[in-house]
Amino acid sequence: MNSIKRHEIFACLKSANPHPTTELEYHSPFELLIAVILSAQATDKSVNLATRNLFLQANTPEKVLALGEAGLTEFIQRIGLYKTKAKNILATCRLLMQQHHSEVPRTRELLEQLPGVGRKTANVILNTAFGEPTIAVDTHIFRIANRTGLAPGRNVLEVELKLLKVVPKEFLQDAHHWLILHGRYVCKARKPECSVCKINHLCEFKNKNI
16 A cells, blocks of 8 residues: 555544544543553453543542552452453552552553553553554554554554554544544454445455455
8 A cells, every 4th residue: 555545544434533532431541541551352342331430430530549459449340350350450450559650651661660561551552642653553453454454464563563664744643542442343354334435445455245
């Protein structure tokens, strides 16, 4: 795919959604961090249902830690892998208090030292909370990058690095959200809705569902 076509793709996505953002509900970098940890192998909808009540009771590392494992579990037990996530969240809260004055760190290296935080989660925090032009490659972005020809790669890191290289700078800040939302609602895994896709004339997928 050439640079002109890539530019047109993001211009179309921007025209349809000028100000994209995460569907996770949060009011601070800490709340976003907890929501993203919970969102692994879970839907944003299920996470929001849990965090709406959780954040009313505990929206700081100190308050979450005070809940203890049993207390935290009451809020998140309907989310997949909740036992592991509860332990990671409590351990993360301890580290935030002990090493970061209860603030969410603003570098990838420090974020990835937190339990339950990998490269993808760190990229979400850097992009959404702190405005860094990063791209968190999840299953949706990986699928779109390969299916459309936008930035084909054999693994998520390869796709991430390629996207950072080929996405026009003017679109890089919001590219993460545009691609995720497009994959979630239009370019679906099993049956892409090519007939309503705003970039189907630019996409290089050979088996379009039209």
